[in-house]
Amino acid sequence: MSLQRRIRRSAWLVLAPFFVFGLAFEIIPVLTLVRSSFSGEGGWTLANFGRAFTPAMVNSFRNSLQLSATTALLGVVGGTVVGYAIVTARSRFVRDALTALADVTANFGGAPLAFAFIVTLGSTGVVTLLLKAAGVSLYPSFRIYSVSGLTIAYVYFQLPLMILLIVPALLGLRREWREAATNLGATRAQYWLRVALPILAPSLLGSFLLLFANAFGAYATAWTLTGPDVNLVTVQIAALVRGEVQLDPALADALALVSLGVMAVCVLGYRWLATRPWRAVP
Amino acid sequence: MAYVELKNLNKAFAGKPAVRDFRLSLEKGEFVSLLGPSGCGKSTTLRMVAGFEEPDSGEVWLGDQNVLEVPPHRRGMGMVFQSYALFPHLTAWNNVAFGLRIAGRPAGEIRRRVAELLELVGLREAAGQYPRQLSGGQQQRVALARALAVEPRVLLLDEPLSALDAVVRVTLREEIRRIQSALGITTLYVTHDQEEALAISDRVVVMRGGWVEQVGTPEAVYAEPATQFVASFIGKMNQLPGVVERAGEGWVRWGDRRLVVPPAATAGLAEGRAVVVLVRPEAVAVAPADAGSAVPAAGENRVPASIDIVTFLGPLTRLSLQAGGQRLLADLTAGDRGRLQRGATVQLVFPAAACRLVAGESAGERR
Numbered sequence: 001m002s003l004q005r006r007i008r009r010s011a012w013l014v015l016a017p018f019f020v021f022g023l024a025f026e027i028i029p030v031l032t033l034v035r036s037s038f039s040g041e042g043g044w045t046l047a048n049f050g051r052a053f054t055p056a057m058v059n060s061f062r063n064s065l066q067l068s069a070t071t072a073l074l075g076v077v078g079g080t081v082v083g084y085a086i087v088t089a090r091s092r093f094v095r096d097a098l099t100a101l102a103d104v105t106a107n108f109g110g111a112p113l114a115f116a117f118i119v120t121l122g123s124t125g126v127v128t129l130l131l132k133a134a135g136v137s138l139y140p141s142f143r144i145y146s147v148s149g150l151t152i153a154y155v156y157f158q159l160p161l162m163i164l165l166i167v168p169a170l171l172g173l174r175r176e177w178r179e180a181a182t183n184l185g186a187t188r189a190q191y192w193l194r195v196a197l198p199i200l201a202p203s204l205l206g207s208f209l210l211l212f213a214n215a216f217g218a219y220a221t222a223w224t225l226t227g228p229d230v231n232l233v234t235v236q237i238a239a240l241v242r243g244e245v246q247l248d249p250a251l252a253d254a255l256a257l258v259s260l261g262v263m264a265v266c267v268l269g270y271r272w273l274a275t276r277p278w279r280a281v282p
Numbered sequence: 283m284a285y286v287e288l289k290n291l292n293k294a295f296a297g298k299p300a301v302r303d304f305r306l307s308l309e310k311g312e313f314v315s316l317l318g319p320s321g322c323g324k325s326t327t328l329r330m331v332a333g334f335e336e337p338d339s340g341e342v343w344l345g346d347q348n349v350l351e352v353p354p355h356r357r358g359m360g361m362v363f364q365s366y367a368l369f370p371h372l373t374a375w376n377n378v379a380f381g382l383r384i385a386g387r388p389a390g391e392i393r394r395r396v397a398e399l400l401e402l403v404g405l406r407e408a409a410g411q412y413p414r415q416l417s418g419g420q421q422q423r424v425a426l427a428r429a430l431a432v433e434p435r436v437l438l439l440d441e442p443l444s445a446l447d448a449v450v451r452v453t454l455r456e457e458i459r460r461i462q463s464a465l466g467i468t469t470l471y472v473t474h475d476q477e478e479a480l481a482i483s484d485r486v487v488v489m490r491g492g493w494v495e496q497v498g499t500p501e502a503v504y505a506e507p508a509t510q511f512v513a514s515f516i517g518k519m520n521q522l523p524g525v526v527e528r529a530g531e532g533w534v535r536w537g538d539r540r541l542v543v544p545p546a547a548t549a550g551l552a553e554g555r556a557v558v559v560l561v562r563p564e565a566v567a568v569a570p571a572d573a574g575s576a577v578p579a580a581g582e583n584r585v586p587a588s589i590d591i592v593t594f595l596g597p598l599t600r601l602s603l604q605a606g607g608q609r610l611l612a613d614l615t616a617g618d619r620g621r622l623q624r625g626a627t628v629q630l631v632f633p634a635a636a637c638r639l640v641a642g643e644s645a646g647e648r649r
Contacts (some may be wrong), residue, residue, distance in 0.1 A: 176367035183361040184381030
């Protein structure tokens with residue numbers, strides 16, 4: 001066996017754990033999901049998908065889509081502004097500290113995040129009580145256990161995630177582009193509208209899609225914070241699997257497959273944007 | 283009145299001077315190059331003219347207007363950057379049209395002007411391509427067309443060819459000169475490549491450490507370098523450090539030998555004054571060691587030397603020789619090469635008229 005062939009074989013061996021992991025936790029679950037969602041008592045069927053589009057389920061999709069779009073948009077706008085402030089900060093310490101903070105908070109989600117919001121903005125939360133003492137009553141006009149509360153909680157991890165995604169793109173904006181635009185007569189606003197934002201557009205859109213997918217798939221934060229009060233797809237799937245109201249794994253799988261389709265559209269959209277010929281920055 | 287006048291420009295970064303007392307006048311249609319090694323202040327000077335850097339002191343006059351208070355986007359300067367700085371999301375056509383659209387020119391005029399400029403730089407076919415689909419040379423042509431589109435009063439080029447390979451660089455520099463001549467646009471060009479500067483400029487400004495060392499035509503800068511630095515930076519130069527022996531006769535003591543230079547060069551210099559005799563390699567002839575009389579002819583220098591390296595350079599052969607304890611160069615045309623070989627002992631012969639004298643400059647000494 002030639003040396004080259006041996007090297008190639010050992011390279012495959014090194015990758016073997018990855019393939020085993022991918023097979024066990026990605027491929028097989030998806031195949032099981034597909035099989036289960038198209039299965040019924042009499043064999044193959046589309047009935048599960050028929051039940052996935054009842055008014056209650058459609059409403060859960062609508063809520064999930066709205067919540068994901070809103071928090072992704074807020075994350076993109078807020079994250080870009082904060083990201084720009086970070087990359088233009090004069091102090092390296094401030095830059096590094098804010099980036100590290102974004103790194104930590106982007107990964108802070110699920111039940112702990114929900115609990116943090118309950119103890120701060122819940123009906124007896126610290127901030128709620130402090131505001132009340134200052135004469136500002138959040139409740140009952142605002143409730144952390146509602147869609148608007150959920151939006152705030154989601155933005156908590158969406159915004160730092162956006163910062164992490166957009167900072168490399170903002171750093172990729174070259175000084176010469178601004179100078180060239182200025183030299184050609186553009187004002188600061190014209191530079192942003194005609195040069196910087198169009199250059200950043202693939203990154204902004206791609207990040208929006210990733211944030212959208214991130215929010216669409218989130219479950220623990222929503223369940224811990226609002227329980228069944230807010231009707232989201234992930235909450236519906238969990239309820240159907242756990243059998244709290246009714247046990248219907250096949251319907252849960254159908255809902256999960258539709259969700260998977262939404263995620264796939266986001267990821268493919270992101271990939272498409274990443275390969276545009278005019279894409280200049282990461 | 284000069285078309286562009288830079289008066290006593292000074293600029294320092296973090297207390298370290300980058301440009302010092304820079305003065306220069308450009309006539310309309312003139313092509314002037316700022317030439318010098320990295321960090322000599324040439325790009326900073328250009329950026330002060332463009333308005334991207336604010337001088338600590340000094341003035342930038344365009345005609346009868348001091349433009350220091352004019353924001354960069356209203357100065358009417360067209361700039362070409364080293365890294366091209368093309369907008370990656372726009373095609374070549376839209377890059378060239380950018381400034382015209384900002385200026386709110388009518389669509390018909392934009393179409394005509396962009397087509398004209400892409401034709402001028404030979405890129406009509408590439409109009410629909412994005413920057414990353416173009417070669418480096420093509421990108422720089424688009425950048426040039428883009429800078430020219432807005433009909434700037436002055437064209438500024440900041441090392442526009444340094445990112446390109448040698449062949450493209452030569453072709454493009456000729457293109458730049460052709461276009462500049464055709465349009466008659468006043469041009470300030472920054473480069474660290476002395477060959478490039480000499481080839482395309484009307485005048486060259488040699489800079490070092492923020493100071494201007496010499497301003498002159500390429501011929502003058504090459505033939506009559508004002509300082510030892512200019513002599514060493516522009517082309518190859520033999521530098522023979524010595525002291526004035528007899529000013530009236532044009533004698534200079536170089537080690538244990540006497541060199542003869544034009545008496546006018548030593549006139550007024552005190553005997554014993556440290557000087558450097560400069561001789562271009564092409565002015566040095568090589569004669570057999572035993573040739574000629576022991577006493578050199580009047581106005582001629584003869585120096586015994588041994589050949590170290592013989593380098594074939596196409597139209598000429600360069601000899602590297604040891605003479606008087608230092609390395610000297612002699613460039614011979616193919617016919618003069620004869621049977622010169624490494625290790626041979628020869629005489630270097632160069633006339634006094636080919637010698638130029640500059641003040642000796644000790645290490646680190648500057649003004």
